Amino acid sequence: MIIFTDKCNVFTLSFKIMKKEIVDILVIGAGPSGSVSSAYLNKNGINVKVVEKSKFPRYQIGESLIPRCMDNFEEAGLLEALKLQDYQVKSGARFIRGEKDKGVFDFGKKHGEGWDWTWQVPRDHFDNVLITEAQKQGVQVDFETEVIDIQFNGTDSITTVKNAQGELKEIEAKFVIDSSGYGRVVASKLGLEAPSQLAEHGSIFTQIKDVRRPEGSEGTLITFEVLAPEVWFWYIPFSNGNTSVGFVGPMEWINSFEGSTTAIFEEMLKKATHYYDQFKDLPLLFEPYKVENIAKNVTKLYGDGFVLTGNSAEFLDPIFSSGVSFATESGILAAKLALKQAQGEDVDWQVDFVDYIKKGVDVFTSYVKEWYNGNLQEIIFHDKENVEIKKQICAVLAGYVWDNTNPFVKKHNRLIRNVAQLVAMEKTMDPADS
Numbered sequence: 489m490i491i492f493t494d495k496c497n498v499f500t501l502s503f504k505i506m507k508k509e510i511v512d513i514l515v516i517g518a519g520p521s522g523s524v525s526s527a528y529l530n531k532n533g534i535n536v537k538v539v540e541k542s543k544f545p546r547y548q549i550g551e552s553l554i555p556r557c558m559d560n561f562e563e564a565g566l567l568e569a570l571k572l573q574d575y576q577v578k579s580g581a582r583f584i585r586g587e588k589d590k591g592v593f594d595f596g597k598k599h600g601e602g603w604d605w606t607w608q609v610p611r612d613h614f615d616n617v618l619i620t621e622a623q624k625q626g627v628q629v630d631f632e633t634e635v636i637d638i639q640f641n642g643t644d645s646i647t648t649v650k651n652a653q654g655e656l657k658e659i660e661a662k663f664v665i666d667s668s669g670y671g672r673v674v675a676s677k678l679g680l681e682a683p684s685q686l687a688e689h690g691s692i693f694t695q696i697k698d699v700r701r702p703e704g705s706e707g708t709l710i711t712f713e714v715l716a717p718e719v720w721f722w723y724i725p726f727s728n729g730n731t732s733v734g735f736v737g738p739m740e741w742i743n744s745f746e747g748s749t750t751a752i753f754e755e756m757l758k759k760a761t762h763y764y765d766q767f768k769d770l771p772l773l774f775e776p777y778k779v780e781n782i783a784k785n786v787t788k789l790y791g792d793g794f795v796l797t798g799n800s801a802e803f804l805d806p807i808f809s810s811g812v813s814f815a816t817e818s819g820i821l822a823a824k825l826a827l828k829q830a831q832g833e834d835v836d837w838q839v840d841f842v843d844y845i846k847k848g849v850d851v852f853t854s855y856v857k858e859w860y861n862g863n864l865q866e867i868i869f870h871d872k873e874n875v876e877i878k879k880q881i882c883a884v885l886a887g888y889v890w891d892n893t894n895p896f897v898k899k900h901n902r903l904i905r906n907v908a909q910l911v912a913m914e915k916t917m918d919p920a921d922s
Protein backbone atom coordinates (compact mmCIF):
# COMPACT_ATOMS: atom_id res chain seq x y z
CA MET A 489 0.00 0.00 0.00
CA ILE A 490 1.33 3.48 -0.85
CA ILE A 491 0.19 6.68 0.87
CA PHE A 492 0.72 10.06 -0.77
CA THR A 493 0.10 13.19 1.27
CA ASP A 494 -0.16 16.84 0.32
CA LYS A 495 -1.27 19.93 2.25
CA CYS A 496 -4.92 19.07 2.72
CA ASN A 497 -5.49 15.56 1.43
CA VAL A 498 -4.30 12.08 2.04
CA PHE A 499 -4.55 9.82 -0.99
CA THR A 500 -4.36 6.15 -0.45
CA LEU A 501 -3.54 3.95 -3.43
CA SER A 502 -3.83 0.25 -2.99
CA PHE A 503 -2.74 -2.12 -5.75
CA LYS A 504 -1.69 -5.65 -6.35
CA ILE A 505 1.48 -6.41 -8.29
CA MET A 506 0.26 -7.79 -11.60
CA LYS A 507 1.47 -11.34 -12.23
CA LYS A 508 3.50 -11.98 -15.37
CA GLU A 509 4.03 -15.09 -17.40
CA ILE A 510 6.09 -15.80 -20.51
CA VAL A 511 5.13 -18.41 -23.09
CA ASP A 512 6.19 -19.12 -26.66
CA ILE A 513 2.68 -19.26 -28.07
CA LEU A 514 -0.58 -18.12 -26.50
CA VAL A 515 -3.87 -19.61 -27.73
CA ILE A 516 -7.06 -17.70 -26.92
CA GLY A 517 -10.09 -19.98 -26.53
CA ALA A 518 -10.48 -23.70 -25.77
CA GLY A 519 -13.03 -24.58 -28.46
CA PRO A 520 -12.16 -27.16 -31.13
CA SER A 521 -9.87 -24.74 -32.93
CA GLY A 522 -7.83 -23.86 -29.84
CA SER A 523 -7.73 -27.49 -28.71
CA VAL A 524 -6.24 -28.82 -31.94
CA SER A 525 -3.72 -26.01 -32.34
CA SER A 526 -2.50 -26.20 -28.72
CA ALA A 527 -2.32 -30.02 -28.73
CA TYR A 528 -0.35 -30.00 -31.98
CA LEU A 529 2.12 -27.39 -30.71
CA ASN A 530 2.55 -29.14 -27.38
CA LYS A 531 3.34 -32.47 -28.98
CA ASN A 532 5.97 -30.71 -31.06
CA GLY A 533 7.73 -29.31 -28.01
CA ILE A 534 6.40 -25.75 -27.97
CA ASN A 535 5.67 -23.98 -24.67
CA VAL A 536 2.00 -23.21 -25.36
CA LYS A 537 -0.71 -21.88 -23.08
CA VAL A 538 -4.49 -21.68 -23.59
CA VAL A 539 -6.63 -19.06 -21.87
CA GLU A 540 -10.37 -19.72 -21.84
CA LYS A 541 -13.02 -17.31 -20.62
CA SER A 542 -15.59 -19.94 -19.58
CA LYS A 543 -15.68 -22.75 -17.08
CA PHE A 544 -15.88 -26.07 -18.95
CA PRO A 545 -18.03 -27.89 -19.82
CA ARG A 546 -19.93 -25.01 -21.41
CA TYR A 547 -22.75 -25.03 -23.97
CA GLN A 548 -21.84 -24.34 -27.57
CA ILE A 549 -23.78 -24.64 -30.83
CA GLY A 550 -22.32 -26.58 -33.78
CA GLU A 551 -23.19 -30.20 -33.04
CA SER A 552 -23.09 -31.78 -36.49
CA LEU A 553 -19.55 -32.52 -37.65
CA ILE A 554 -18.37 -33.38 -41.16
CA PRO A 555 -15.80 -36.09 -41.93
CA ARG A 556 -12.92 -33.79 -42.87
CA CYS A 557 -12.50 -32.69 -39.25
CA MET A 558 -11.52 -36.28 -38.32
CA ASP A 559 -8.24 -35.77 -40.19
CA ASN A 560 -7.56 -32.70 -38.05
CA PHE A 561 -8.37 -34.38 -34.73
CA GLU A 562 -6.14 -37.29 -35.74
CA GLU A 563 -3.23 -35.04 -36.64
CA ALA A 564 -3.58 -33.16 -33.35
CA GLY A 565 -3.47 -36.46 -31.42
CA LEU A 566 -7.01 -36.00 -30.05
CA LEU A 567 -8.99 -38.54 -32.06
CA GLU A 568 -8.45 -41.58 -29.82
CA ALA A 569 -9.92 -39.76 -26.81
CA LEU A 570 -13.00 -38.88 -28.91
CA LYS A 571 -13.43 -42.45 -30.10
CA LEU A 572 -13.90 -43.60 -26.50
CA GLN A 573 -17.01 -41.43 -26.06
CA ASP A 574 -19.76 -43.35 -27.85
CA TYR A 575 -21.09 -40.31 -29.73
CA GLN A 576 -23.79 -40.80 -32.37
CA VAL A 577 -22.05 -41.84 -35.57
CA LYS A 578 -22.87 -39.66 -38.57
CA SER A 579 -22.31 -41.49 -41.83
CA GLY A 580 -24.35 -39.18 -44.03
CA ALA A 581 -26.99 -36.47 -44.02
CA ARG A 582 -30.51 -36.05 -45.29
CA PHE A 583 -32.32 -33.09 -46.85
CA ILE A 584 -36.11 -33.27 -47.08
CA ARG A 585 -38.65 -30.95 -48.66
CA GLY A 586 -42.39 -31.51 -48.24
CA GLU A 587 -43.21 -35.13 -48.98
CA LYS A 588 -40.00 -35.61 -50.90
CA ASP A 589 -37.31 -37.78 -49.41
CA LYS A 590 -34.59 -37.82 -52.03
CA GLY A 591 -31.74 -35.92 -50.55
CA VAL A 592 -30.00 -38.70 -48.63
CA PHE A 593 -26.20 -38.49 -48.85
CA ASP A 594 -24.04 -41.41 -47.75
CA PHE A 595 -20.43 -40.36 -47.08
CA GLY A 596 -19.39 -43.93 -47.99
CA LYS A 597 -20.45 -43.12 -51.55
CA LYS A 598 -18.55 -39.91 -52.04
CA HIS A 599 -16.00 -38.98 -54.71
CA GLY A 600 -12.35 -39.40 -53.76
CA GLU A 601 -10.48 -40.35 -50.62
CA GLY A 602 -11.11 -39.42 -47.01
CA TRP A 603 -13.14 -40.24 -43.93
CA ASP A 604 -16.65 -41.50 -44.59
CA TRP A 605 -18.06 -40.93 -41.11
CA THR A 606 -17.92 -38.60 -38.15
CA TRP A 607 -20.20 -37.78 -35.20
CA GLN A 608 -23.18 -35.76 -33.99
CA VAL A 609 -22.07 -34.38 -30.62
CA PRO A 610 -23.34 -32.37 -27.65
CA ARG A 611 -20.64 -29.69 -27.79
CA ASP A 612 -20.42 -29.11 -24.03
CA HIS A 613 -19.22 -32.71 -23.60
CA PHE A 614 -17.24 -32.89 -26.84
CA ASP A 615 -15.27 -29.66 -26.35
CA ASN A 616 -14.50 -30.69 -22.79
CA VAL A 617 -13.12 -34.06 -23.95
CA LEU A 618 -10.90 -32.30 -26.48
CA ILE A 619 -9.37 -29.76 -24.11
CA THR A 620 -9.08 -32.27 -21.23
CA GLU A 621 -7.13 -34.59 -23.52
CA ALA A 622 -4.90 -31.69 -24.61
CA GLN A 623 -4.28 -30.93 -20.91
CA LYS A 624 -3.43 -34.58 -20.20
CA GLN A 625 -0.85 -34.37 -22.94
CA GLY A 626 0.73 -31.34 -21.27
CA VAL A 627 -1.05 -28.22 -22.56
CA GLN A 628 -1.42 -25.57 -19.83
CA VAL A 629 -5.00 -24.26 -19.75
CA ASP A 630 -6.33 -21.42 -17.59
CA PHE A 631 -10.15 -21.64 -17.49
CA GLU A 632 -12.37 -18.76 -16.37
CA THR A 633 -9.63 -16.49 -17.63
CA GLU A 634 -10.72 -13.83 -20.06
CA VAL A 635 -8.52 -11.83 -22.38
CA ILE A 636 -9.30 -8.18 -21.72
CA ASP A 637 -6.50 -6.55 -23.69
CA ILE A 638 -3.67 -7.31 -26.12
CA GLN A 639 -0.84 -5.02 -27.10
CA PHE A 640 1.35 -5.98 -30.04
CA ASN A 641 4.89 -4.70 -30.30
CA GLY A 642 6.23 -6.00 -33.59
CA THR A 643 5.75 -9.75 -33.38
CA ASP A 644 5.87 -9.75 -29.56
CA SER A 645 2.71 -9.26 -27.56
CA ILE A 646 1.47 -8.67 -24.05
CA THR A 647 -1.97 -10.06 -23.32
CA THR A 648 -3.81 -9.01 -20.18
CA VAL A 649 -6.16 -11.61 -18.74
CA LYS A 650 -8.58 -11.52 -15.81
CA ASN A 651 -9.57 -14.60 -13.83
CA ALA A 652 -12.79 -15.38 -11.95
CA GLN A 653 -11.41 -13.74 -8.80
CA GLY A 654 -10.80 -10.53 -10.74
CA GLU A 655 -7.02 -10.94 -10.66
CA LEU A 656 -5.10 -9.59 -13.62
CA LYS A 657 -2.10 -11.21 -15.28
CA GLU A 658 0.10 -10.23 -18.21
CA ILE A 659 1.18 -12.96 -20.59
CA GLU A 660 4.10 -12.26 -22.89
CA ALA A 661 4.08 -14.37 -26.05
CA LYS A 662 6.09 -14.48 -29.23
CA PHE A 663 2.95 -15.43 -31.14
CA VAL A 664 -0.82 -15.45 -30.51
CA ILE A 665 -3.31 -17.83 -32.08
CA ASP A 666 -6.72 -16.25 -31.65
CA SER A 667 -9.29 -19.07 -31.50
CA SER A 668 -11.81 -17.09 -29.47
CA GLY A 669 -14.75 -17.96 -31.73
CA TYR A 670 -17.63 -15.54 -31.37
CA GLY A 671 -15.48 -13.62 -28.83
CA ARG A 672 -13.44 -12.35 -31.83
CA VAL A 673 -10.82 -10.94 -29.47
CA VAL A 674 -8.08 -9.77 -31.86
CA ALA A 675 -10.50 -8.79 -34.65
CA SER A 676 -12.38 -6.43 -32.34
CA LYS A 677 -9.23 -5.10 -30.67
CA LEU A 678 -7.55 -4.29 -34.01
CA GLY A 679 -10.74 -3.27 -35.85
CA LEU A 680 -10.61 -6.13 -38.35
CA GLU A 681 -14.31 -7.00 -38.40
CA ALA A 682 -15.87 -6.94 -41.87
CA PRO A 683 -19.35 -7.52 -43.27
CA SER A 684 -20.08 -10.96 -44.70
CA GLN A 685 -20.90 -11.36 -48.38
CA LEU A 686 -23.69 -13.77 -47.40
CA ALA A 687 -27.32 -12.88 -46.73
CA GLU A 688 -28.31 -11.98 -43.18
CA HIS A 689 -29.68 -15.09 -41.53
CA GLY A 690 -30.62 -15.79 -37.96
CA SER A 691 -31.33 -18.89 -35.93
CA ILE A 692 -33.34 -20.15 -32.95
CA PHE A 693 -32.25 -23.44 -31.35
CA THR A 694 -32.49 -25.68 -28.30
CA GLN A 695 -32.41 -29.37 -27.32
CA ILE A 696 -35.27 -31.75 -26.50
CA LYS A 697 -35.31 -35.12 -24.75
CA ASP A 698 -36.33 -37.16 -27.79
CA VAL A 699 -38.73 -39.58 -26.06
CA ARG A 700 -40.65 -40.35 -29.25
CA ARG A 701 -37.52 -40.95 -31.35
CA PRO A 702 -38.22 -43.55 -34.07
CA GLU A 703 -36.15 -46.72 -34.36
CA GLY A 704 -33.48 -47.10 -37.03
CA SER A 705 -31.99 -44.48 -39.31
CA GLU A 706 -35.09 -42.24 -39.06
CA GLY A 707 -34.10 -41.65 -35.43
CA THR A 708 -30.34 -41.28 -35.95
CA LEU A 709 -29.82 -39.54 -39.29
CA ILE A 710 -29.17 -35.81 -39.21
CA THR A 711 -31.89 -34.16 -41.27
CA PHE A 712 -32.46 -30.71 -42.71
CA GLU A 713 -36.13 -30.08 -43.43
CA VAL A 714 -36.69 -27.30 -45.95
CA LEU A 715 -39.69 -25.15 -44.98
CA ALA A 716 -39.21 -22.45 -47.65
CA PRO A 717 -36.29 -21.81 -50.04
CA GLU A 718 -34.39 -19.85 -47.38
CA VAL A 719 -35.90 -21.38 -44.24
CA TRP A 720 -34.99 -24.74 -42.76
CA PHE A 721 -35.14 -26.85 -39.62
CA TRP A 722 -32.37 -29.10 -38.28
CA TYR A 723 -32.72 -32.42 -36.50
CA ILE A 724 -29.46 -33.62 -34.87
CA PRO A 725 -30.01 -36.66 -32.65
CA PHE A 726 -27.35 -37.47 -30.02
CA SER A 727 -26.49 -40.84 -28.49
CA ASN A 728 -27.53 -39.55 -25.02
CA GLY A 729 -31.22 -39.51 -26.08
CA ASN A 730 -31.38 -35.72 -26.54
CA THR A 731 -31.77 -34.07 -29.91
CA SER A 732 -30.64 -30.67 -31.09
CA VAL A 733 -33.37 -28.82 -32.96
CA GLY A 734 -33.22 -25.43 -34.60
CA PHE A 735 -34.46 -23.11 -37.30
CA VAL A 736 -32.50 -20.91 -39.68
CA GLY A 737 -33.95 -18.24 -41.92
CA PRO A 738 -33.61 -14.64 -43.08
CA MET A 739 -33.63 -12.11 -40.22
CA GLU A 740 -36.91 -10.79 -41.60
CA TRP A 741 -38.50 -14.21 -41.09
CA ILE A 742 -36.99 -14.69 -37.62
CA ASN A 743 -38.21 -11.24 -36.56
CA SER A 744 -41.73 -11.88 -37.85
CA PHE A 745 -42.35 -13.99 -34.69
CA GLU A 746 -43.14 -12.39 -31.37
CA GLY A 747 -42.77 -13.41 -27.75
CA SER A 748 -40.18 -15.32 -25.77
CA THR A 749 -37.75 -17.56 -27.65
CA THR A 750 -39.72 -20.55 -26.29
CA ALA A 751 -42.95 -19.15 -27.75
CA ILE A 752 -41.20 -18.40 -31.05
CA PHE A 753 -39.67 -21.88 -31.21
CA GLU A 754 -43.03 -23.55 -30.51
CA GLU A 755 -44.69 -21.50 -33.23
CA MET A 756 -41.93 -22.34 -35.71
CA LEU A 757 -42.13 -26.04 -34.83
CA LYS A 758 -45.68 -26.18 -36.24
CA LYS A 759 -44.14 -25.53 -39.67
CA ALA A 760 -41.71 -28.48 -39.48
CA THR A 761 -44.32 -30.95 -40.65
CA HIS A 762 -41.99 -33.96 -40.76
CA TYR A 763 -41.02 -33.53 -37.07
CA TYR A 764 -43.96 -31.76 -35.47
CA ASP A 765 -45.63 -34.88 -34.08
CA GLN A 766 -42.32 -36.16 -32.71
CA PHE A 767 -41.71 -33.01 -30.67
CA LYS A 768 -45.05 -31.32 -30.04
CA ASP A 769 -45.76 -30.65 -26.35
CA LEU A 770 -42.36 -31.96 -25.21
CA PRO A 771 -40.52 -29.69 -22.78
CA LEU A 772 -37.47 -27.89 -24.14
CA LEU A 773 -34.26 -28.66 -22.26
CA PHE A 774 -33.44 -24.96 -22.13
CA GLU A 775 -34.86 -21.64 -23.27
CA PRO A 776 -33.93 -21.48 -26.98
CA TYR A 777 -31.00 -19.31 -27.98
CA LYS A 778 -31.48 -16.72 -30.68
CA VAL A 779 -28.53 -15.72 -32.90
CA GLU A 780 -28.88 -12.79 -35.29
CA ASN A 781 -26.85 -12.22 -38.45
CA ILE A 782 -24.91 -15.48 -38.23
CA ALA A 783 -22.31 -14.88 -40.95
CA LYS A 784 -19.10 -13.14 -39.85
CA ASN A 785 -15.98 -11.98 -41.66
CA VAL A 786 -12.69 -10.13 -41.13
CA THR A 787 -10.46 -7.94 -43.28
CA LYS A 788 -7.36 -10.03 -42.61
CA LEU A 789 -6.48 -13.35 -41.06
CA TYR A 790 -2.97 -12.68 -39.82
CA GLY A 791 -0.60 -9.88 -38.87
CA ASP A 792 2.61 -9.31 -36.98
CA GLY A 793 2.52 -11.74 -34.08
CA PHE A 794 -0.95 -13.21 -34.57
CA VAL A 795 -3.22 -15.40 -36.67
CA LEU A 796 -7.00 -15.82 -36.49
CA THR A 797 -8.49 -19.31 -36.65
CA GLY A 798 -11.99 -20.81 -36.55
CA ASN A 799 -14.91 -18.56 -35.89
CA SER A 800 -12.72 -15.75 -34.63
CA ALA A 801 -12.02 -15.21 -38.33
CA GLU A 802 -15.00 -16.14 -40.46
CA PHE A 803 -18.25 -18.06 -40.24
CA LEU A 804 -20.48 -18.75 -43.23
CA ASP A 805 -23.74 -20.50 -42.42
CA PRO A 806 -24.83 -23.64 -40.58
CA ILE A 807 -26.50 -25.31 -43.60
CA PHE A 808 -23.57 -27.61 -44.43
CA SER A 809 -22.16 -28.02 -40.90
CA SER A 810 -18.75 -26.72 -41.96
CA GLY A 811 -17.95 -24.64 -38.82
CA VAL A 812 -15.97 -27.12 -36.71
CA SER A 813 -14.26 -28.47 -39.80
CA PHE A 814 -12.94 -25.01 -40.76
CA ALA A 815 -12.16 -24.25 -37.11
CA THR A 816 -9.93 -27.33 -36.86
CA GLU A 817 -8.51 -27.01 -40.39
CA SER A 818 -7.37 -23.46 -39.70
CA GLY A 819 -6.33 -24.36 -36.12
CA ILE A 820 -4.03 -27.17 -37.16
CA LEU A 821 -2.60 -25.26 -40.12
CA ALA A 822 -1.90 -22.20 -37.96
CA ALA A 823 -0.14 -24.44 -35.43
CA LYS A 824 2.04 -26.05 -38.12
CA LEU A 825 3.09 -22.67 -39.50
CA ALA A 826 3.65 -21.18 -36.04
CA LEU A 827 5.87 -24.16 -35.22
CA LYS A 828 7.88 -23.61 -38.41
CA GLN A 829 8.27 -19.95 -37.51
CA ALA A 830 9.34 -20.81 -33.94
CA GLN A 831 11.98 -23.09 -35.43
CA GLY A 832 13.41 -20.13 -37.33
CA GLU A 833 12.01 -20.94 -40.76
CA ASP A 834 10.33 -18.35 -42.97
CA VAL A 835 6.55 -18.58 -43.24
CA ASP A 836 4.50 -16.99 -45.99
CA TRP A 837 1.22 -16.58 -44.08
CA GLN A 838 -0.55 -15.21 -47.14
CA VAL A 839 0.21 -18.16 -49.39
CA ASP A 840 0.45 -20.98 -46.85
CA PHE A 841 -2.47 -19.96 -44.63
CA VAL A 842 -4.80 -17.37 -46.13
CA ASP A 843 -4.81 -18.67 -49.72
CA TYR A 844 -5.31 -22.25 -48.57
CA ILE A 845 -8.15 -21.50 -46.13
CA LYS A 846 -9.75 -19.11 -48.62
CA LYS A 847 -9.86 -21.82 -51.28
CA GLY A 848 -11.99 -24.04 -49.03
CA VAL A 849 -14.11 -21.13 -47.80
CA ASP A 850 -14.77 -20.07 -51.41
CA VAL A 851 -16.08 -23.54 -52.29
CA PHE A 852 -18.45 -23.62 -49.31
CA THR A 853 -19.50 -20.03 -49.95
CA SER A 854 -20.64 -21.05 -53.44
CA TYR A 855 -22.60 -23.96 -51.97
CA VAL A 856 -24.24 -21.75 -49.34
CA LYS A 857 -25.23 -19.16 -51.97
CA GLU A 858 -26.48 -21.82 -54.39
CA TRP A 859 -28.46 -23.47 -51.59
CA TYR A 860 -30.28 -20.28 -50.66
CA ASN A 861 -30.90 -19.17 -54.28
CA GLY A 862 -32.52 -22.57 -54.87
CA ASN A 863 -30.12 -24.01 -57.48
CA LEU A 864 -28.56 -26.62 -55.22
CA GLN A 865 -31.98 -27.60 -53.88
CA GLU A 866 -33.16 -28.16 -57.47
CA ILE A 867 -30.31 -30.65 -57.99
CA ILE A 868 -30.68 -32.38 -54.61
CA PHE A 869 -34.46 -32.81 -54.89
CA HIS A 870 -34.50 -33.71 -58.60
CA ASP A 871 -36.41 -36.90 -59.40
CA LYS A 872 -33.76 -38.23 -61.74
CA GLU A 873 -30.69 -38.78 -59.63
CA ASN A 874 -27.29 -38.64 -61.36
CA VAL A 875 -25.04 -40.98 -59.37
CA GLU A 876 -21.75 -39.33 -60.38
CA ILE A 877 -22.95 -35.80 -59.59
CA LYS A 878 -24.28 -36.98 -56.24
CA LYS A 879 -20.91 -38.54 -55.33
CA GLN A 880 -19.11 -35.31 -56.14
CA ILE A 881 -21.51 -33.11 -54.19
CA CYS A 882 -21.32 -35.63 -51.33
CA ALA A 883 -17.52 -35.17 -51.13
CA VAL A 884 -18.04 -31.43 -50.71
CA LEU A 885 -20.63 -32.04 -47.98
CA ALA A 886 -18.03 -34.27 -46.27
CA GLY A 887 -15.67 -31.27 -46.22
CA TYR A 888 -13.20 -32.37 -48.89
CA VAL A 889 -13.20 -28.94 -50.51
CA TRP A 890 -9.53 -28.85 -51.49
CA ASP A 891 -9.73 -31.86 -53.83
CA ASN A 892 -9.38 -30.53 -57.37
CA THR A 893 -10.05 -33.99 -58.87
CA ASN A 894 -13.67 -33.24 -57.93
CA PRO A 895 -15.31 -31.10 -60.66
CA PHE A 896 -17.80 -29.84 -58.05
CA VAL A 897 -14.81 -28.41 -56.16
CA LYS A 898 -12.77 -27.19 -59.08
CA LYS A 899 -15.67 -25.47 -60.88
CA HIS A 900 -17.73 -24.70 -57.79
CA ASN A 901 -18.64 -21.21 -58.94
CA ARG A 902 -20.45 -22.32 -62.08
CA LEU A 903 -21.12 -26.06 -62.10
CA ILE A 904 -24.03 -26.02 -59.62
CA ARG A 905 -25.71 -23.24 -61.58
CA ASN A 906 -25.18 -25.03 -64.90
CA VAL A 907 -26.51 -28.35 -63.63
CA ALA A 908 -29.50 -26.60 -62.03
CA GLN A 909 -30.29 -25.02 -65.42
CA LEU A 910 -30.22 -28.48 -67.05
CA VAL A 911 -32.56 -29.79 -64.36
CA ALA A 912 -34.94 -26.88 -65.02
CA MET A 913 -34.84 -27.61 -68.78
CA GLU A 914 -35.56 -31.29 -68.19
CA LYS A 915 -38.55 -30.32 -66.07
CA THR A 916 -39.89 -28.02 -68.82
CA MET A 917 -39.60 -30.82 -71.34
CA ASP A 918 -41.19 -33.35 -68.97
CA PRO A 919 -43.57 -31.49 -66.60
CA ALA A 920 -44.41 -34.77 -64.82
CA ASP A 921 -40.88 -34.66 -63.44
CA SER A 922 -41.21 -32.06 -60.70
Ligand SMILES: Cc1cc2nc3c(=O)[nH]c(=O)nc-3n(C[C@H](O)[C@H](O)[C@H](O)COP(=O)(O)OP(=O)(O)OC[C@H]3O[C@@H](n4cnc5c(N)ncnc54)[C@H](O)[C@@H]3O)c2cc1C
Pocket residue numbers: 516517518519520521522539540541542548549550551552553554633634635636667668669670671672673691693779782797798799800803806809810811812813815
Ligand atom coordinates in the same frame (compact mmCIF):
# COMPACT_ATOMS: atom_id res chain seq x y z
C1 LIG B 1 -26.94 -21.43 -35.51
C2 LIG B 1 -25.60 -22.07 -35.69
C3 LIG B 1 -25.52 -23.42 -35.99
C4 LIG B 1 -24.28 -24.03 -36.17
N1 LIG B 1 -24.23 -25.36 -36.50
C5 LIG B 1 -23.04 -25.94 -36.76
C6 LIG B 1 -22.95 -27.32 -37.08
O1 LIG B 1 -23.94 -28.03 -37.14
N2 LIG B 1 -21.72 -27.83 -37.31
C7 LIG B 1 -20.58 -27.09 -37.22
O2 LIG B 1 -19.49 -27.61 -37.46
N3 LIG B 1 -20.63 -25.79 -36.87
C8 LIG B 1 -21.82 -25.20 -36.64
N4 LIG B 1 -21.87 -23.90 -36.25
C9 LIG B 1 -20.59 -23.16 -36.11
C10 LIG B 1 -19.86 -23.54 -34.82
O3 LIG B 1 -20.58 -23.07 -33.70
C11 LIG B 1 -18.47 -22.90 -34.85
O4 LIG B 1 -17.95 -22.92 -36.13
C12 LIG B 1 -17.46 -23.58 -33.95
O5 LIG B 1 -17.91 -23.66 -32.63
C13 LIG B 1 -16.15 -22.81 -34.03
O6 LIG B 1 -15.20 -23.34 -33.14
P1 LIG B 1 -14.09 -22.40 -32.55
O7 LIG B 1 -13.13 -23.29 -31.82
O8 LIG B 1 -13.57 -21.50 -33.61
O9 LIG B 1 -14.84 -21.43 -31.53
P2 LIG B 1 -15.73 -21.74 -30.25
O10 LIG B 1 -16.23 -23.12 -30.24
O11 LIG B 1 -16.73 -20.63 -30.19
O12 LIG B 1 -14.70 -21.58 -29.05
C14 LIG B 1 -14.15 -20.32 -28.74
C15 LIG B 1 -13.82 -20.25 -27.26
O13 LIG B 1 -13.19 -18.98 -27.01
C16 LIG B 1 -13.61 -18.53 -25.73
N5 LIG B 1 -13.44 -17.06 -25.66
C17 LIG B 1 -14.19 -16.11 -26.27
N6 LIG B 1 -13.77 -14.88 -25.92
C18 LIG B 1 -12.71 -15.06 -25.08
C19 LIG B 1 -11.87 -14.18 -24.37
N7 LIG B 1 -12.00 -12.85 -24.44
N8 LIG B 1 -10.88 -14.70 -23.60
C20 LIG B 1 -10.72 -16.06 -23.49
N9 LIG B 1 -11.52 -16.94 -24.14
C21 LIG B 1 -12.49 -16.45 -24.92
C22 LIG B 1 -15.07 -18.94 -25.67
O14 LIG B 1 -15.52 -19.02 -24.33
C23 LIG B 1 -15.06 -20.30 -26.38
O15 LIG B 1 -14.97 -21.38 -25.48
C24 LIG B 1 -23.09 -23.27 -36.05
C25 LIG B 1 -23.17 -21.92 -35.74
C26 LIG B 1 -24.41 -21.31 -35.56
C27 LIG B 1 -24.47 -19.85 -35.24
